[in-house]
Amino acid sequence: MRFSPTAAIQYCWDTFKKRPWFFVGAVAILLAANFLNIGVTSGVNSLTGGTLEEPTIVSNVVNLALSALIVIGAVAFFLAAHDDPDGVAYAALWHPSSYWKFFATSLLTSLAVGLGLVLLIVPVLIAMVLFLFAGFLVVDRDMGPLEALQTSMAMPKGNRWPLFGFVVLTMLILALGVLALGLGLIVAVPIVGLATAYAYRLLSGGPDDAVAADARLAA
Helix, strand or coil: CCCCHHHHHHHHHHHHHHCHHHHHHHHHHHHHHHHHHHHHHHHHHHHCCCCCCCCCHHHHHHHHHHHHHHHHHHHHHHHHHHHCCCCCCHHHHCCCCCHHHHHHHHHHHHHHHHHHHHCCHHHHHHHHHHCCCHHHHHHHHCCCHHHHHHHHHHCCCCCHHHHHHHHHHHHHHHHHHHHCCCCCHHHHHHHHHHHHHHHHHHHHCCCCHHHHHHHHHHC
16 A cells, blocks of 8 residues: 555644634643643753753653653544544543553563663664654554564565655654744644654554545545
């Protein structure tokens, strides 16, 4: 199945427009969770003798653990929103099942992307393409970390350049959201989240929503 970045963004924009305030509310919850994470992590850092410039190992671990809990909820939510945009509820943001598998997968993905950063920007983008769906595979199929990473690496086959363009496009959308005084993120985050779920469903052979969406866009 061929993947089109622009078709993904268009489909998800149409989905967003159906329930805009609902998606804005989801972003507000995610932002609040991130601010709470910052507050907790800062408190732990102070208690363990760290500084802003040199946080302690304990505070870093707490930050990673809480961040993973937030991200796994976001992945589960956007998958549910893609599959059932009219029926999804905020409860989908709470998804602690498969947490430890997701946490380990996130750590391995971060290490791979970090290695790419050392090697320059292009390897970073390649790593982001290869491991784009690892977290989705853990949430959706309860895969272990290594299986999720291996499967994610195989999924771009035949669509590597479109996915490369998709990663760049989503980064630009998020950057524009930040530049718009941060307020643009209330639209950018749902669009990127839904579009990534769309790409995952299309390339993983999941529900027929993504295939049907392409057919509607082509009509």
